[in-house]
Amino acid sequence: MDNQIKIKLTTSDLIAARKKEYLETNMKNCKLYDHVQDDFKNARSFIDKKIKQTGIVHDDQFSNHLCIWDSNYPENPQRYESIIKRCNELGLIERCIQIPCRNATNGELLYKHTQEIIDILKSTDNVQETKLLEILSSKFDAVYFHPSTYKQCLLATGSSIELVKAICENKIQNGMAFIRPPGHHAMKSEFCGYCFFNNVAIAAEYVLRHYSVSKILIVDWDVHHGQSTQQMFYDDSRVLYFSIHRYENGEFWPNLRESDWDFTGSGDGQGFNINVPLNSTGMTDTDYLAIFHQILLPVASEFQPDLIMISSGYDAALGCPEGEMEITPACYAHLVNSLLNFGCGRVAVLLEGGYCLKSLAEGAALTLRSLLRDPCPLLDKTGSPCNSIIETIHNVIFAHQKYWKCFQTEVLLSPTYKAVSLYSFNDEPLSVFPTANCYPTQDETKVDEFSVLQHLISETQLLNIKNKVCLSYDLIMDQKHESSESGHPECPGRISAILNMFNTFQLTSRLLILKSREAKESELFLAHSKEHVDEMSNLHKLTLSELSDKEKCYDSVYLTVDTYKVSTLATGCLLQVIDSVINNESSSGVAVIRPPGHHAENDIACGFCIFNSVAIGASYALNKFGLKRIMILDWDIHFGNGTMRAFRSDPRVLYISIHRYQNAKFFPCSEEGSHKATGSDSGEGYTINIPWNKNGMGDAEYISVMHNIILPVAYEFCPELVLVSAGFDAAVGDPLGGCKVTPECYGHLTHCLSSLANGKVILALEGGYNIDAVSYCMTMCTKALLGDPLPPLDLEYPICKHAQNTLKRVVNVQKKYWSCFKPFHYERRNSEF
Template sequence: MSSPAVTRRAAQKAKIQTRSKATGGVPQRPKSSGGLMEAKRRARQRISNSGKRNSDTQTLRDPYQTTMEAIEVVRGATGLIYDRQMAQHKCLWDENYPECPARLTCILDRCQELKLMDRCLTIDPKTATKEQILLKHTEEHYDTLKGTSRSTDEVALEDLSSHYDAIYIHPTTFELSLLSVGSTVELVNAVAEGTVQNGMAIIRPPGHHAMKAEFNGYCFFNNVAIAAEEVLLRGDIERILIVDWDIHHGQGTQRMFYDDPRVLYFSIHRFEHGAFWPNLRESDFDWVGEGAGRGFNFNLPLNQIGMTDADYLAIFQQVLMPVATEFSPNLVILSAGYDSALGDEKGEMEITPAGYAHLLSPLMSLAGGKIAVILEGGYCLRSLAEGAALTLKTLLGDPCPNIEPLAPPCESVQETILNCISVQRKYWKSLQIHRTYGLEEVNNINPQRELHQVTTVFKGSTERPEKFDTRNCYPIQDQECVRRNDERLQRLELSTNLRVAPKRVCFVYDEAMAEHKNDFEVHPECPARITKIYERFGEYGTIDRMHRVGSRQATLEELHLVHSPEHVKLMKECVQRKDLEAFGERYNSVYFHNSTWTCATLAAGSVLQVVDEVVNGDSQSGICVVRPPGHHAESDLPHGFCIFNNIAIAAEYAVRNHGLRRVLIVDWDVHHGNGTQHIFENRPDVLYVSLHRYDYGNFFPKGTDGDFSEVGSGAGEGFNVNIPWNRKGMGDAEYTAAFFSIIMPIAYEFNPELVLVSAGFDAAIGDPLGGCKVSPEAYGHFTHWLSSLANGRIIVCLEGGYNVNSISYAMTMCSKALLGDPLPPLCNRELSSSCVETIQNVVSVQQKYWKCLKFTKKLPDFVGGDVGDLSDLVRGMKITDEPCDSDSTNERKGGGAEPQPGPSSSRGDATKDHQSLSDYLAENATALANEEMFAVVPLKNCPHLTLLDPSQAPTEINTFAPCEVCTSAVENWICLHCFRTLCGRYVGEHMLYHHLDTEHPLTLSYSDLSVWCYKCESYIDNPMLYKYKNMAHVCKFGGEEMVWPYGDTQFTLETTK
């Protein structure tokens, strides 16, 4: 607990007056936004009419322009397009074929059961034209399918189908494929034109595998690609984000936009290093696009089954959302396959139906809410129907249902995410957060667990059969697996809260709170802070769309939830004092007024009114326009304009009176909420997260309490997260990075039952105290992201913010976000280095407490989008005094070729001339001087040599033995204590892990016969090692003994070229 800090009157007065002069005192009410916008419009028109611009003329954009343009932008209808005729498409020769009519009908039936269809604007389906098909397909491709129309020759249809991978053709396939494309185009056009806000096309056949001239994977025409191409050609849309979460890679869509920077294609798919269909090398993470489209193709390949909601959310938080926000699309198209869902026999993943709502929700903050969801795959009918229905429910603006507690992201998805970031970071500013390492660290640092090694492994096949199977060519689950999945899906359906509160947003405001004011001087914490917000609500029309709850004063019992009786008593009695100005000087940045007690208790009580309204389920979310603020108030004293800690009282009230077990407080006020932190620092049921300006402890409230190292204490250790900015000027990009790297992952793992936001807007652009540059619309995005938590139960409570224009626009954007209105795009700029440092520091400390923060390894700074295998790259850079082919051991083992030169002083060809070490160094003097090459001198003595027992050594060493764990034959080592063969650090690091498990320090390389000591972290060369080296030499070089080398100093040469 901080002590009562007494500020000298002169210093306090000078500080406030200086800030007041900088802003001209209390900001005056500006002209109405409509008048300002009209004046700007006339000015632009005059410039346009002049026919030219003066070379000295500069266009200055109002920092609130984007928010002002959103004044009439409100949520539109959700479109729905489908046609039950599409159920006619079926396989005539295999009644168990998984791509079946029930895929369509089960979704429609579930949506009807939930009464979702009645809430949508139904769009009439339409058949695509030939011209539309030819936008992305060849005429021959079109004609081939057209030739099957109404065919009654089942044998011919099956024979034609066998020439393509995983399709069947029905007599209606041509017409229904055209209907599927046309319906997709109709929906996408309706979303792009603003006829509807968003929408869903429940269609089949699917489309994302269809290529320019080839049917593939149940797909005939590429619905999404054709629709995207059409809107791009029309010119209204400049940038499209296509997110493909179908379990199979949408190679058709990828190929159609691979060189097109207008389309960012992002696919999450099962890959298993190419062993999973469609078994393509191009489905891996290092296929990033080509030409102008380089960096606009993202593949997130999943290399094991059983991925969960946590794994997919990690992909969204670490990669997709940062990049998508930076890309700033005008339209989002979602290729929504549900074969990654729990129970699907193809995907074998475990995404819950509710999980899809959480994946969709953040995407709805993009592109002004313009998002079209197009059905692709999904073959477990129960999870397909539920997942698709909850997707539509989310599009309608209903809150995301809570999901099961999240496990940590698995190691496989961690590797995938870091691989993808490694090859894409050069193209995207938002991916520049990770620390990096160079080749020098690779060669000199051990162990290397914190260095991420980028590798590619491909187990697929390029062979193509003359004909493909058309029957029984799909996986079938055993009945026990089906039963288990069905039981779990049933439990999830019963436990999923699909309730929607009757009122979407409530708010509280009482003008009586404006009575609290500083009568002694102009002060930034002034009554206009709340009155202007209320006026702005009216101007934007949100006041009529929210339910207003009555205000009330907090009781003494409620104040005592977090404040000492002494503090409450003193604040109550202060209003009777005659020396209010002097009394205020006793505290740090606090003033008092005769109405302070009334206003402070009214602020706290009004917040509790909203808590009751939201937690009882009468309103989905809430906004509290209250003052004085509260987050600086300690349990026993006022502080920093704050009398009582409104948000802390609300959190404790929710826990005690409503029985909540987990409350999340997110404090984005520019000043650290020292009071809230102290009140809950030893509590595990309240997670406090604060983003604030810190300036190494020199920014108010000063001291070290706000540093990243403060994590809570006792049972609350790990439940306090500080994100301290150490410089001014932080804006949308920095706050967005903090949300996706830290706040949202931790919040999801915490799984709150209520979200409380200490919404100070003094980090907003133009604030006289904060010095930051967060736009008003960014606060709307933050609110939207947080609203996916806690079944949508979120309360935004005013704290600081001292530019009345900034705070009124910002709080209005929060209200619009909660009402489901489309949000303007965010400012796109490069992250500051100080922000990156802060995020790295926070993650490094908090990863001890939060399993989601797994992405801390350093990434290589020498990997580009076209580098496939880091281990090959590094191995190719290691040299001895003669070149050594890293594949030579495999060649010799297989074909009995002549021994290849090795690293020892003995050679297979004794008559060959050798270059001396001195000659070699002389020739490479420049490289040595430039530190492109360096010499490593092995240690002659090592204390761990005494651990060797030559009597236990084997009679021979097989240098061609594979790794005992992963069977790799590349860069293996042998433990000189237990004689296990395991792979090195550029492959699977299994020898390193063996050392960590057993503490066996000494190991010998099969590649160059060098010996490494893990404990000394150095190469070792000592006569005691001769026996082991000689056995390896005999095997490696066809029986030739190793020459005794210990009369001269030996060098191992390496290069970083």
Template sequence: MNNQTPKKKLSALIAEKRSQKQKRDNSDNLVLMDPHEAINSYVQFQCKKTGFIEQESPEHYCLWDNNYPEHPGRVSVPRKRLEELQLIERCEKVTRQTFSEELFLMKHTKDLIDKLKRSSSIPRNELEKYSSNWDSVYFTKDTFLSAVTAAESALTLSLKVAQGSLKNGLALIRPPGHHAMKDEMCGYCFLNNVALAADAAISKQLTKKVLIVDHDVHHGQGTQRLFYERDDVLYFSIHRYENGLFWPNLRESESDYIGEGKGKGYTVNVPLNETGMDDSDYLAIIINILLPIAYEFKPDLILISAGFDCAIGCPEGEMNVSPHFFAHLVSLLSGLADGKVVVCLEGGYFLESLAEGVACSLKALLGDFPHPLNIDSKPTVKDSLQKVINNVKYFLREYWECFKHEPSFDYPIEGRDIDEENEHVTNIRFEFVGPVIIPYETTGFYPQRSDDEIKTYNQIVDDYRKEYLNGRKCSNVVGYVYDDHLLKHGPTENLGKTIPERSERLTEIINCCEKFGLKERCKLIETSKHDERSWLEKIHERNYLNTVFQLENVPEKPDWFHNEYTSSCIQKSISSILSLAKAIHSGDIRSGTAIIRPPGHHATFDSSSGFCFVNNVVAAGEYLIRQEKYKRILIVDFDIHHGNGTQNLTYDRSDILYLSVHRFDQGKFFPTCKEADCTYTGKNAGEGYNVNVPFNKGSKGDSDYWYVWHKLVLPIAYSFNPEFVIISAGFDAAYFDPLGGGYQLTPEMYGHFIYTLKSLASGRMLVALEGGYHVESTALSMVACVKALLGDPIPVPNLSEMVSEDTVDTVRNVLKWHKKNWPMLKVNKAIANWCDFTGPNKS
């Protein structure tokens, strides 16, 4: 092992000017970037708590209409559910601070504040008439105070999270705020809670960029207008629209309203044109639009305008989103902004699904794993939503790198027909013709559920609660397996050069985990004795195993060497990974890492190479299927070398989905087999369950891999809905790897691979070391993965670099072969360079 310190080793490597990354500073001088600097700056992590603040506003209710949807029960019922689940006691209760009127005047006019104040002195019998001046609001003498305290609650919590005294938080508050405009109240809203919080966090220099995610079923036109010309606040809204026929019936709720001036591209509207949208549809929006933009934007703070009127049962939304979907949304976003996520209640008018949606959101903030999504086998995305998603890409592709690579075509051309399966023409329709009648209705204008419908939906939510109760029970601890005996494997002969697969790969990981304080926070799993030979015989040929276990008179090669300890190390690796799999299954730990060698993903049924002897991850998968009765195992392999052995052993199976992202170079890169191409998709029952993503040209970096990740890996992984996730974690695509050929992945990119997959399978994830031969890059990359499993903040990669044309071609080719296997991929279409505006109001 090189005795230089890590910093000296890194300096020497950088001095060699190999695989280095450069940027220009403000004076146009070249500045060398240390690709490990970002992760090394995240060594210390103080465990902070989730904040909770509540504002029920019990005196703010409609005096003249007992059925009015916006009432104090919208806070009291969710709070009761949080208490039942003992979630609030796990949080730090936050005391509301008061703020000056000047802060409110940053987003609202003095006239609006005065009108709101005036309601406090209006006689009770005149309040209904006063309320009719605004669309869908009511006043009591306490409305002004309620609106102020709700806003102050959101402000207090958001600022504490922004400054870092809390990890994240939930504001269970009313009245809501996202419809409140600069000079107008409407839609149950008076002051814009989230907008005030975002603006205050920036003006107080606690943050530079804020992402607002609004999943209320009604478009938050107030928030949109308040930031429409700014590029430091990205407003993202998913809302029911129906071509303008759904309230608030605004043309500006369409996907072509993307901001103005320097704010162009920083407003993202996803308007839904039919009801009944479910988890699959909303997930398609998150994966195809929100995550790519959010990761490129790199916010410092995320505020969620959490309207639960898109949840199942709500009469205003008429959508079918499950309560636990919101946990997946929070979890997928928590890798960003150092986990600084604040959930602020907006809408939600079916109390049972509202309460459960709030509870699931808070569980995710607390770090609990989400319940698996209720998606059909190989789910589709509704045709109307496919059109909307591609409309959004059309209008935003000039502003976001993640959309610049969408295939396009010229249209209309005489005689040119549209292939609707693979091509998209953007069409905007606005059908609302009004008129808006003033004074506004003050009662009975809202939809209501019948008693039978309420009974039906209450039963659905109750069934969800039973699912959650009967779901996985486990410790919230991350485990790992490691044994010093694994260091003894090595060559007996002088093979003429330094062997890259050496024991320092493990010791550097352990040392790095100690440096980052991870080892003491993780549980070492005691390796129990398994009948390793028996389990290996289920996946490998018996005579081949005889050779592996004896290794007598077997010639050594640079990529297949052995000594007197090799056989025992192989058995120890298998017993280690099986012990880890068993510990995750039993709930002794939530997830874990296998720090083992030799690696295994090149081991086929009856042969191997590439430092591998037996297939560790397939052995673990076989154990989980046969012994623990799992039905769906996902193996994701991001080693730069194709796991030909894993493919060979799972190629005709549908209970194991193998997904590999690797360098191929038209079959010239190790293991130099044609079967690593995207045309090999499985056979018989396994057709579609083998997914190869082969890169062919040039070096690849974080942007290339992230493009593949959100285009292919996430939609396929979520569609498969695995019961257990195994990662073949090879880090040889990282900076400086001697076998990587110049690939340039940062440790944090590997960490975000884990962050975005760890919500699958009720958190059952096993990360097993494969390749990675620059010991420092490998160790730091594994550190990032462990931190992701623990829920620690990790840096967000720089994803503003261009994605290579080869990567775009690779994705296009994989889509061509797998769209038929995984319908969620069908949203990817070529987009015409033309937009059709139709309807009575085109502008």
């Protein structure tokens, strides 16, 4: 790149130029008759939205239904009993609100079933002749009848309705139903696959008929395809059915062609049926997370459901003989957590399958913990998704590109990609079905899975920390260190404005307020030279004229007699938060501090920044607590040159920055902010820059970066602590950033991070110069850490071409370092680089 002449501007020149650009850009998109836009209306509408309790459905009657003639039948009472036992061991049930169980009415059953099939089941009620029950069972695929089956099915369905009713009536935030028998195979006029009435489908239909719910997302991760649920909503655009299931090109039960990726819905429901068929066994957490990151989360973000219902089978869990998959119980907590920021947190989880008692009980219990907003347990580092999953992901995106704008990019899928279905099942259907010994059993050679499972359970750290979020600040930072230039954006008032907004949203009383302190010199030396620290510590001795002269030595920095005190307070407050979080006094934390820090380098102040608080904090955590992996996410609109340089050769710190770049013409005008910069020496690959070369980026672009780059890399890196350089100058209305990210989007980004590092996520205020925007943004982030419902997003998909190009460039550079990028295939065009 040719050397460019850089003209040094005063701060006032810089502000004026940015304001002019912002106004000109927005005026072009404005009509004279437009009303004044309220950018914070959505955030403000959630002022009273606070997380409610979790509901639970359970009843000992769910242990009655069993197979009289086959004691080894996998769908048995021990499934329910093992779950309740494990939940009690973890003290989970007592933390939930008990939802009363009831029987479904005949009218409710008729929502999705014929009267004839209802009557057949009713005819078995209290029938004691075992032979008659077994003969009837032989007429259906993989079911058995017990004298109590009819009543237990009524109870399961009715209780499922009660759970979703309680959620829709705002009596509870979310909930889980420990019910049996399962339901997602029960068809309109046929019993099937251990199922009699479709609990999820009937409950969903009930909600659609009785409440102001117009969009429901049903996620079915049972290892068997829930063909009945698919059939019942196949032409209904109000219900998005998403199923991940073992398929093996049709060779796995229920052996249906309609379970493949190219069955996408019909009529009004086209595009609202998404099948993710698994064509090999042994799928791991890596594979399931890839499905979520590349398919489900983008679609859910675009669909924006009013309610989420999960057909929660645990037969893909490690040790289950039916699924032969290797999903860890802890992974289910992560899957659930990733869905909790949709639908204002309204999530209903209903038990389906799962036939290894150990992994079933653990998976269900950790799912409930996630609903209770306990931190997600750490997973092992993820790796590369298997080739079979990559092909499936591409096939699904290929099939749904025309329906979902989030897929209408060339980021993941080449425009030349062609998909082919390979259905191969040719067996003739049976007219009489076996009634005993008709199910997979645990292969003795798989006994090692049980020892692995037991080790996983015993080694998984389950944290339940009393204080969800801690807060550190000091009003001295808000009263001192003010520029002599009128209208300087980095000004006192930013902190008090945030604290006032916390009070308005009634957050303060819910936070653990930490005592502030100044950072010690030895702590400052973790990221800065002695010369720089000494120079700043002596500022109080200078006259105003001398301070003014010294400012000229720096790029966009002002200095006062209070600079050192305020800057050490900023750093010290962040260190207080780090202590609280790492010592498990708090789950997560927020440091409302100024001045910002991420531009400050080892030996020089820069860009309003004196000491690099986040860089000091990361080094502090590495040294004091012996952490091995820290992720820093810097979403300030300006590239954090100081933080990047502090760790560019250190593989213990993953630095990810989303910033406006403009081909190195946007402050700090450094080519180190390019996508090509990846770190150096042993730290190569641990710097990821996501540079925007155009202004105007909004929620869709930032959410896409989170799903496609940040989360996949973060799960592969497996941080023990996440530090966020939380600048809000990409927010809508900021005079410097020129972007349009909403406060609620920052909340959603924060929630996405909450699944990492055992929930140890810390936000440190950096930039952001529209005080209203900064206040709402930090408030939404804090609400996310508290587990509060977040406003839904209105995402403008597909993301703009400039953003698509940025994502492709980043992946192309980073793919040699991170195996999670293996699914990304596209043709490199020389003109793009």
